[in-house]
Amino acid sequence: MKKNTQSFTLIFDLRDVLFNYHPEHRGTEKQFSVIKKGLEILLKCAAPTNAHGKRMHKLYVLSNASPDSHHNFITHHSDIFDHFDGIITSGTSGFSKPDAKAFYHIIERYHLDPETCIFIDDKEINVRVAQAVGMRAIQCTDHDEVISELKKLRVF
Secondary structure, three states: OOOOOOOOEEEEOOEOOOEEEOHHHOOOOOOEEEOHHHHHHHHHHHOOEOOOOOEOOEEEEEEOOOHHHHHHHHHHOHHHHOOOOEEEEHHHHOOOOOOHHHHHHHHHHHOOOHHHEEEEEOOHHHHHHHHHOOOEEEEOOOHHHHHHHHHHOOOO
């Protein structure tokens, strides 16, 4: 099988893609727990390197996390967030999905080409808006299906 030489920009939602939310533990280390299959997807996307040993794909977050949730993620899960090239949350940007302005904000802020972006989110409406702004998008209702779709696109 020929190795993929195309670089992608992968944009992850957080809740129900990478993390489960536990409202009964709000404000504590246990507010968000890592979804193992979500972490597996992130690490597979981070793994491919080019001939110079540099990571092939750029990784970003686009989430509707509040300022408190954003702080909780960064504080308690910094090892995961170290994989990302940039993070946009509604709590820090003022834009919330499914408003297309949230998608345009991440595109402009990080100078992204929507045609090379793959957006992963659990909500169908957010997937449709990402597609409307020119991105590929995968709805995450089953993490194994996301892995299958990313393999078809030859991300890894």
